[in-house]
Amino acid sequence: MIGNRVRQSFMLIFIFAITALGLFQMFMRINGTIPSRYMLPLTVMFAVIVAVWVVLCTFQRYSSQLIFFCVILLSLIGITEIIRIDHENRTRGSGAINAGMNQIIWLIIALVICAALSILLRNYRLLRKFSYTSMVIGILLMFSPMVPGLGKTIGGARIWIGIGSHTVQPAEFAKLFIAVFFAGYLFDHRDQLAVGGRKFLRMRLPRLRDLGPILIVWALCMGVLVLQRDLGTSLLFFAMFVCMLYVSTGHSSWILIGLVFFGVSAAAASRLFGHVQNRITAWLHPFDDSVYTAVGGSEQLVKGIFGLSSGGTFGTGLGKGHPGITPLANSDFIFSSLGEELGLTGILAILSIYLIIIAAGIITALKIKDGFGKLLIAGLVFTMAFQVFIVVGGITLVIPLTGLTLPYMAAGGSSLTANMILAFIILIVSNDAHKPQDDKLTDTVAMEALEALQANEKRRALEEAIEERDQRDAAPRGRHVFTRDSHPAAGAEEVSEPAETREFPGMDAEERPAASEGDSPAATDSTASGISASGSPAPDTPAVSEEATEVIDLSGERKEEQ
Structure with a gap:
């Protein structure tokens, strides 16, 4: 264990050295000196990273530290590029000029939250008890931008809420709560979903009553996201839903069903919603003059493509490119900015880091024995992987643009904090898997x-x-109850019969036979029914009427004797 910690500390030092070298190179190229205003925030950020790593080693000592180091490296590369774009925006007099400083502050906040989470959430199985609570919280977060006075519309999408001078995107946090609900519900109903339904075209479908609640939640999420004009997040939720359903049941038919639903939804959205149709047109005809010059056309996409292609194999180098030409170069198109200054080599290295995180998450999902943890990890890892695919695919014209941002690297406090919590949930589950x-x-x-x-x-x-x-x-x-404790004939070595209460129809309470001290319950019962213990009719025994006699045993059940 000590040897592992030493190697991990050297890896952390290597990450800090890479970041410091990149910042130094970038500052010397654009300023000729290192701005003093970044010294204190960067020092505090490095100290917080070390402190969080110590907390992680103490409270989650068997967790996959490789995931933590990869996430930190991606975040630091993103901060370096955002600071570089801030300088160009300041020179050009347009765009954000303090996004880098804000990203440093958000990274510190996100790491502090995750450190508290790793201390408090020692057993991830506790999340399963709050599955339906997570569903309610997730839906409320999804609806929150629709509240008048609270929600804000930015870039045509109403997916933000204003808190003072800051904005927060609640859908980023909603995906975590919805993933917990999906995992808990599918784990509780995995048997019914797998074998409880009918077969249709060689595909076994679940019963509607088993699938109903989760379909309702999915429909609510889709409806809110379509109304908010945020189809990227709606696509992300749908993909997470299909993935977790497939992992839960093991039926590949769900993938086909998901593709059919996606095709129908995409065709309907392209006809019903103008902004969806504009994005599809910009994707199919990005270099058309009418599409390029149109409002909401392909100008941003074309500039990002040219910026990405100008990087070549090794890039122009940090500080030598012109990423600020592309709109939203520090958020939606940060992948294009990195490709311009780091080249194909740097882009492949970044994608390899994402691949390492995904592979470590899949290994954790395979090793964990708990079904809830397996579903939760599968959903979270697939969500991050699919988000990377959507962003990279949109910039490289593989699919239409969706408005999602690259995890851990793009500017934005909501995305950074939510994805950091996502990574730490994977770390907490991996602690149990590798224990x-x-x-x-x-x-x-x-x-x-x-x-x-x-x-x-x-x-x-x-x-x-x-x-x-x-x-x-x-x-x-007024019934007489025979019990083992009250009957004098019940010895230590023999077990009495269960306590019985008998009624004698046609007789008053004074005429009912009572058990003497020497009589056993069997003898008393025989006498009461007109038969002596020896089997002969008992003398002077009142005749029992022909009507039914009620017998009440200890369990309270009534039997009819003729």
């Missing part, structure tokens, strides 16, 4: 023992309540 068997068994046994004790207390309280109710119901009727 040695002895420690894992100890934690499992402790949880099972606690649940067993709680269930035993509930069962005992229920039995006491039932016993009190039976005694209360039997007392006013």
